[in-house]
Amino acid sequence: MIFVYPNHTGLVAGVDEVGRGPLCGDVVTAAVILDPNKPIIGLMDSKKITEKKREYLSDIIKENALAWCVARASVAEIDQLNILHATMLAMQRAVAGLTVKPGLVLVDGNRTPDFGIAAQSVVKGDSLVQEISAASILAKVTRDREMVELDKMYPYYGLAQHKGYPTKAHLEAILQHGVNDIYRKSFAPVKKRLMQSSLND
Structure with a gap:
């Protein structure tokens, strides 16, 4: 991880989404605030690690993070708002659902919604920022599990x-x-x- 945080006060939340490209299902987002006293080894872009490791890391993140929240926008909201705006809404829901308020939100990609908190987008953030990596893992594990259930x-x-x-x-x-x-x-x-x-x- 080589990203250097800008000046900020308080904790950092990482935010990422999974499911903008699929033809079906919700778009799923996650927000994570990691505990600096409980480092998690192996965090990286969820697309670059195996399903088994994602499942393992997802449990570790939930056990050790200071706060985490998984949120979504529904198929109906995607059709009503368009996928970009639905994704931004889902990100806002994930940050709003955190039990600890961050001082800065870092979002994977090139744009951020209004969180009412200082925020910055980070291109390739899921490879550069541990908090975003953790969020990408939670979002992907959640959505993949839902697709397996829908498959049944x-x-x-x-x-x-x-x-x-x-x-x-x-x-x-x-x-x-x-x-x-x-x-x-x-x-x-x-x-x-x-x-x-x-x-x-």
């Missing part, structure tokens, strides 16, 4: 494998089985399928 309800989409992302197999499954309430109807591949369905009716 709708086994014909393959959600446990692709986690809702628009893979070739997923797009073919949508064409074959149609669209249900877990799908983001404002997303182009889903919208296209709905249009095809209406033309065929």
